[in-house]
Amino acid sequence: MATAELVSERESDYLSQLTMAAARYENRTEQRETNQNVLETRGVLYADAPERVEKRLARLGADWAMARAIERTPTEPASSAGSTLQLPPDAFTSDVLGLERIIGRNNLAPVAFLEEGFQVSRSVGRVTITGPGGGHGTGFMVSPSLLLTNNHVLRNPEDAHRSRIAFAFQDGVDGGPLVPAVFALEPQRFFVTDRALDYSLVAVAPRGTQGETLSSFGRLVLSQAQGKVIIGEFVNIIQHPRGEPKQIALRENQIVDVLERFLHYESDTREGSSGSPVFNDQWEVVALHHSAVPKTDDQGRPLSIDGSVWRPEMGDQQLAWRANEGVRISRVLSALREVNLTGEAARLRDEVFTTGLTPSPVESAPPIPTPTADGGSSLAGANGSGTTAHSKAQEQAQGLPSPVAGGAAQLTVPLRITVDFGTSSVSSAGLLATKPALAPSPTAGPQPSAGRTDIVSAVEKDVDAALINHRLAQERPYYDRSADAAAREAYYASVDTHDGDALRRALTALLEETHTPQPRYKPMRLVYPWVDLHKDGRLRSIYSGKDFSPEELIRADAAVAEVRLARVQELLLQESTAGPAEFEAEFDALEALMPFNCEHVVPQSWFAKQEPMRGDLHHLFACEVGCNSFRGNFPYFDFPNFEEAVRDDCGMRESVGFEPENGKGAVSRATLYFLLRYPGQVGDAAREFPEDRLPVLLKWHEREPVTEYELHRNAAIAELQGNRNPLIDHPDWARRIDFSGVWP
Template sequence: MATAELASERQSDYLSQLTMAAARYANRTERREGNQSVLESRGVLYADTPERVEKRLARLGADWAMARAIERTQTEPASSAGSTLGLPPEGFTSDALGLERLIGRNNLTPVAFLEEGVQVSRSVGRITISGPGGGHGTGFMVSPSLLLTNNHVLRDKEDATRSKVAFAFQDSVDGSPLVPAVFQLEPLRFFVTDRALDYSLVAVSPRGAQGEELSSFGRLILSEAQGKILIGEFVNIIQHPRGEPKQIALRENQIVDVLERFLHYECDTREGSSGSPVFNDQWEVVALHHSAVPKTDAEGRPLSVDGAVWQPEMGDQQLAWRANEGVRISRVLGALHEIPLTGEAARLRDEVFTAGLTPPPVPSAAQMASFNGKPPVPATNGSQARAAQETANATQFLLPLRISIGFDAPSFSPPAVLAPQPAPASVPQATPQPPVKSPDVVSAVEKEVDAALTNHRVARERPYYDRVADAAAREAYYANIRTETGDALRRALTGLLADSHEPQPRYKPMRLVYPWVDLHKDGRLRSIYSGKDFSAEELIRADAAVAQARLARVQELLLLESTAGPAEFEQEFDALEASMPFNCEHVVPQSWFDKQEPMRGDLHHLFACEVGCNSFRGNFPYFDFPNFEEAEREACGMRESVGFEPEKGKGVVARATLYFLLRYPGQVGDVAREFPEDRLPVLLRWHESEAVTEYELHRNAAIAEIQGNRNPLIDHPEWAREIDFSGVWP
């Protein structure tokens, strides 16, 4: 094909790409303006979906409790540690700083941010396409052998055959140019491309023109996991604009919209930036930059800077820019998985997902809390590498505290379900763990401890309960609720509780229950059944020991995945959870709703409770024993085959259970041994016999901040007799 024909074809492709990007941008105008309004009025935590925000917080080592506490903390001048939270330097962590930065409370960042940016930049190179229709682009290594760029940079194997990539094409610190390392592309060894997602993946020669080792320039780890970026956050782009030496557009480039396959962001990029990696503030790749979004006329045609209709021969520099567009990296990876490859090509493709891993992978403590009560199904064949990479990415940025959590463990046998304990222990129980502790396991749990203790320190700086503010919040919450009939009241409350239950945090007692929600006014935790008190740190560390033991055991189970199928693995995991419980009680037992979210993580029915009482109650329904005051009973209460009556907290658990019945109608009483309808009077008696306390008011307000909804039985105790509960049973 002639040079002019190739150039014309490339220009036509570029014009088509610009037009499609502009159309996508225009079609999202209303949504984008809505996002901007929310960003200006409420902030980054509210412009995106609650699910995406929760995943982003988890990736930062934070959660809704910490985020809301930081939001509500009075702004103070930055301390020597860089925090606006008033924490002492030893109590301040990079996680807290990252969260402040996300929320917009603090623009400081560790110096290591720049050092890591320099490291990741080594994997970014300038692509030069020689011959007819040639030009420049940007690409980056994503495995030991493969480089990622745009389809419109390398459209086919022919383009790639006459192309090279130069690493270290940049200036040194003294302003003098470095000597670049130039490598030939090898599309005959590997080349895949996708025009719709505008990506090409190509092999690079392992040695450069002067004998340089390709491995010396590293690679960027890619992840399909969600939670890497939110609307309103800022991104960083390392690029070779117009083929010039390597440059960076640093942070002040805001994500303005998230589409199914694309991100829109404001950024200073130019021709030649195509194929650049788009990073978040943790230097994770979130997108493959592929197009600017031009200003257009009424017919959708790109405009030049002087307002005329732009033509390719005018040059990219004459385009009037509006924004930029990148392909979401998770979508690129998803498409790459689906390409049927065999032999050496399949092996090279798999390296994008597996290179650098040390099997077996270890789920993070956060992942353990988000399994919905079920284990990760052991991966096999092609999916094994994918699952392994996601697990590895989840722990990639752990910042350990080097906390020692130990207990005597002469041996470790496969777990079995504990029989109900005849007498609960007076202190939280730490379950023995395997004698060999994986560094990844220890690091994952230490991160959870770190975040939980930071949550606790931040929360304790706040007033325990603001009666005036909560009264106003309560009035606004129920403003549209009418009480004409009991059935109408029940239906209205169920709808309100469901609609306002946003976000829906996963089950994480160490992070969400102990640090603030379940505290009493003296700053202590009290077992809901026995009344024994503990410090928040006691239960955090005790649960951390349990999490560490669970994780170590899961690692052992993963080693057996070749011989154990999903059913056997799930059974083993269920036994593991039963034998290693946390010091947290679900007043509505998890088995009644099959450990499903959002029920499992709903804070309104989660309470601190030492392991002994937790096991003693089991999943027995509540019961009112006629001779309870005279009978011999354990410290937790009394249990017989008909049910369980707690020693303490009857009014509290009654109101929590009534909330659950309203919030999740049909979930309780559908099988034998769950709370039957004819025991509703038990809950109503307990509710009326023990008035709502300041502790419950504090809990209710704290939970409303985290998950949005409230407990009507705490806010309006008189409604208990007005609500027609008959409709909540199956």
């Protein structure tokens, strides 16, 4: 009787998982069909949320500019590497190849892809539950001691106690079977499970039954960082279907939907695959495979392949499948962080997050954990409840900045601060001639060499990506007048121009609604390679008119980004740093000491350096350091004696304001755009642009008509962030728009 009850309970759990997965899949039918339509008509870059796509691109060392440029290149191979890109072989990197694979332009992969896949597969094993109600599943090592699998594979410590994990249960290169290494599970040391998220984490014996060492099979490093996979991308699953030798479902497994806690994907998995790791093409774990999605009848009951209602005793092989479902690994980690553990159990749990981790140059700092378990979850530690404990190493790791491809670092000081690093310059008039040097603070602790290496690596990735963006840009038409005219007409099709106030409100709503994605402030990656180019392929300082090559400013800004990031690490290691206010003051001083070669025509201090204003490309222009500093945050002003005055090459500045030497028409239209896009952000403090200065902008706008350079900028920016500048598209609207409502 006890055996029958055990089997019934296990079958009931499995049926429940199938039913819930089917319900989730059914409830998302409309969204999934929308996703599929977008994938077929526009491509993988547009099916998921823009912020998720942007984070995915950043994790690959790419951005919208590069992705859009690749989409526009001819499909014929243009390099010896087999790329569809018009790039020299030495510029064709694995990052570029990864981006091409994502957007479906190339199925080539570096040979290292297979080598890395083999390495990660060593940490995946077959779980065998012995005794009554036993069976097989899959699991994988996520720390030196802990194995991750499904709750419905190991439901409780008793199940785990009578289970084994076998690594290397697979065929060798000669086709013959390898000798598996079998290890006992030790739930008495550690066992945590969550039924709602369908995961179980259990300790594994350090020695196998034949004396093998567990450490020789490694572990898979898990990350909560966002940007590991998006809708339309293909994933890989290493598994033990039906308890058979290890197999892999490679690439032909497409993500069709992303839910709050789950992923849905089409793949070839079978029973016994429960508990398998789901990987992206960089072999990062993105999900814990836990259930197939069965076909169901109108009552939600799973169906068999012959159309009848499926029953557990019929076996999984008789189920009619529709798709598969995995638990997002970031949600598993968030829930695991919230489990109340103490002592040795807490230490073992913390190893999942800390041991063996080397910060990736493209990885954002992990988000602050939030509980994800709902009423259906069951979280229990091996030693009962207690206070949440995180190791000192983990806390220190979370306090250090983690550089990302876009030059951003998230810092915990103790609150979260996001610092964006742009770039600076090389030898040329008005630029920094050498990389700035800062004397280390006498209170600073030793700087870890690994941190400096990561900084350099992150900045080098930015430089490489920016130069590739620029090379791709050189193959494109500078400005397609007919295509832009059609885009302009479609963009403003619903705007009524009869009433000035209504026109302003309509434009503000349109600019906000279409501002997707919202790129962060990355002039090196977005402004210099393409957006701000003149027709001769050069950059010109918006105020002085001096010209520079894009590579010159890219490498110059990279030098400052590297020094800034290193200095931030030093600040965080200072024992004397009292808190966020002191840190912010020091960082403001650091920015003033090392300004970038990019001008915000609406100064950052006017909107507290907040996004999306800071990264809005419509008001970012190349500008050498000297002019950037000379203007400061003075509002624009029209000096009566400007032509006769002795002035700097950048323009004239007095206490009342700043008048540029060049670019008045362009900066006036950029400022007017800002007023429309962000009403209420300007003029709420002294020294900001007051309402009585509006005539200055309108006069400059009318005196200097829109140029082809601005038309190119506007079209290029529309590709990258979705919205357009109405003052460039319709200069006559400047006098029709009632701007009185844009000031606080």
